[in-house]
Amino acid sequence: MRRLAIAFGLLVVLLALAMRSGEAPRADFAFINQGEVNTLDFSQMSWMQDFRVARIISEGLCRRDVLSKDYATIPGVAASWDVSSDALTYTFHLRDDARWSNGDPVLASDFVYTWRRTMLPELGSDYAKLLGLIRGGKQFMASRAEALKGFALDASIADRPAAARELWEVARREFDTLVGLHAPDERTLVIELERPVPYFLDLMAFPAFFPIHPPTIEASTTIDPVSGGLRLAPGSFEPPRLVTNGPFVLTRWRFKRDMRFEPNPHYWDASRLALTSISIPSIDDGNAQVMAFRGGVVDWTSGVSGNYVAKLLADKAAFRAEHAEAVAHLRAGGANELEIDQELPDDPRNHIHTFPSFGTYFYNFNCREKLADGRPNPFADARIRRAFAMSVDKQSLVENVRRTGEPTASTLIPPGSIPGYHSPAGLKFDPALARALLDEALAGGAMPEVELLFNKEGGHDLIAQAIARDWKKHLGVSVRLVQKETRSFREDVKGGNFMVSRATWFGDYGDPTTFLDLNTTGNGNNDRGFSSRRYDALLEQAAKTTEPPERLALLGQAEQILLEEESPVLPLFQYVQVYLFDAHRVKGVSVHPRQEQSLDLIDIKGDGKGAW
């Protein structure tokens, strides 16, 4: 018995030792991100939480002034730039004092290196397509993909390592001759475009274009003799190897636990920073997130989810009602929602904030003549699509089902998010007209059972049930709900194996094409199989038009055709970002519908640092 007691005592002592760790003091600003960061390799990023961290630790040629009303593009690593009169050549002049976190200067050739890597098909960058805007970019990517395929399938190569190295040499030479991307000297970057791109400067502030530190990456890159592709050893984008050029550096990353940032001593504009440390604890559970905010563990919680939200929003509405007069007065004076919150008295009920964002929740109609299993597809007829689109009560959907403050959407592009762009009206909720349209299209025939495909997570089931009820009620059709696991869902959508399916799209850059390109014939993300010659022609025409107002008018016309005539998509609501923070304490949160947050701009009131 004594022996067992000894073993048990030992266990307890070991435990005490294991938990005796010195923790760093709480950061100036702690926030919960939208989810765990997937990668800090800017070339491979595609998640909102990754982009957010990218903007803390890195900087592109340009920045966006996310706190200004017009969302201006301002200088970043580039101090200035010239655009040729045909808008095809951009020359960026890099600032002399732009440095990497290890003290190396940021060179024009660093951008060339980064973008060449992003174009490599073996990297699978989600945004390589945007680099296809550069002259010769598309050709280079296609040629490299072709070469890799040939290499992988050619079993007759004897010395594969040497042949793979040769393959890479060829690709490098080809890049130099084909692609319009050059660094004539250390501080000058010349970019030639395939055609004028009115939003090109905006892209320069997009993380997919942020630079990576070539010596760090080069040291960990090998050439894979089996596939012929470049291969990066894992761990190059985390401390201690990570080298970046932004306002902060990532000093510690404990996966699924926390990230910690401290100011980059070599950052050219370090004097503007009002924080001396930032931390991002990983807290996934929606309830724990709210409790962490209430308990003061974090200052800002983004992407608040769960049943909490509706209750918190109702509390805030009650608080606002108590101050109805002040709110009306402030609103009349032109204050935005956040400014109103800042002016009202401090109250915990006022700590929740919802801002419309740059994403739309919509339904896809399959537009192909036949369904994947060969049955005729009723939704191939635009009249039927319009009828279904007009018989959804979106107002009731957001008020009774979602209850999280989303505005209804009648367009694909969130209204007001792109300066100078006028959104079309879209289709209205009109059950009588919808019924007539459906009857006309069916011409006495019967509407087959509609299959509505969605995935399990995220409350899509509740939305689908509400919409199925609407269709049953207003159109008299029966709807079968098909719920699948996310990845199977994704496969079905990709293969066109659905009648109606749920979808989401978030814009990447400040131009209507970030949404409209989705529906062009043959686009890789055109899940609907939609094809309209008129629509394609309008987009093509807009691409050739350099005058901004004229171009935006053409794009507006295209969206109008898309929504009011063809209806391959049924927009339901505009996403909102739901945040928890005390507006009397935390300053520097952007309210612009693009909803990019630059957290290096945050200033905490009363902490003795910064201007506030």
Add this chain to the structure above:
Amino acid sequence: MLRMVIRRLVQLPLIVGVVATLTLALAWGVPGNPLENPEGRRPAPEVADAMARQYRLDSFWGFYYSYLRDASGLGYLADRLGPGPHPPRPVFDLGPSLQYRDKRVNGIIADALPVSMTLGAAAVAIALALGVPAGVIGGSRAGRPIDHATTLLVLTGVSLPSFVVGSVLLLVFSLWLNWFPVGSWGSMRDLALPALTLGLPIAAYIARLTRLGMIEALASDYVRTARAKGLSEFEVVWKHALKNACLPVLSYLGPAAAGAMTGSFVVESVFSVPGLGQHFVNAVQNKDLFLIMGVVLVFATMLVVFNLVVDVLYRWVDPRVE
């Protein structure tokens, strides 16, 4: 004893190899492309092909061969003989995560496993501290009110799911009383509530085993002898009877400790503990093949090792066992 240990250690790679093969075969069959972001942009087909080849996802046997080679340490040996990549790979290279592309599975496990092991060990300690006395008290007074009371408590402990226990503890002790922090990890205070939540069902099971063992032991001849010698009831129960009553608990502890120390998804998500349990679930959802394989192999290895440790302990406590 030594022969048994050696035999078990020789069996270990064979068992783990079989587990790896079965897991890979099952995981491979899960629909969906692991390289695709469920909400994101879709790569062009030629890009998807190039990426799949890069990760050897284009053929099952190619993947199987290269995975086993790297994970078993043979890949490392081959590197040491040739020029090898830079920076060098770990000896047992479990590959990159497909979801977190710049992370090595080795690193993910190295971050999460110590957390889970600490939590699991604390849970086991709590379970022993609660379960054994409860079982002894119940077993030594079988059929009396105190026995019914402990049995009822034990049944409650077994039946209540940990997300209920966890949420209630969190609500009462963190939110209302503010005794324990939420969402942080690193001190004894952070350990208390999750360890209790994780330990309660184990404690209940231990109490049941101890109670049964106790009833049996108290009815045996050597206890009658001890009583006849005139030993006090305390000595009879806690010194003589408990020793034998504990043996079933000891054999249960092997798998229980392996289970507790490889993490629990529910407890980890309720208390935001950065442990290994979340990866079992998330890796499957993301179809992150390398991570699925990694966590399963770690679990299998720990199960074998803990059973071995328990067997060694067993012989140490009871030298009659062969």
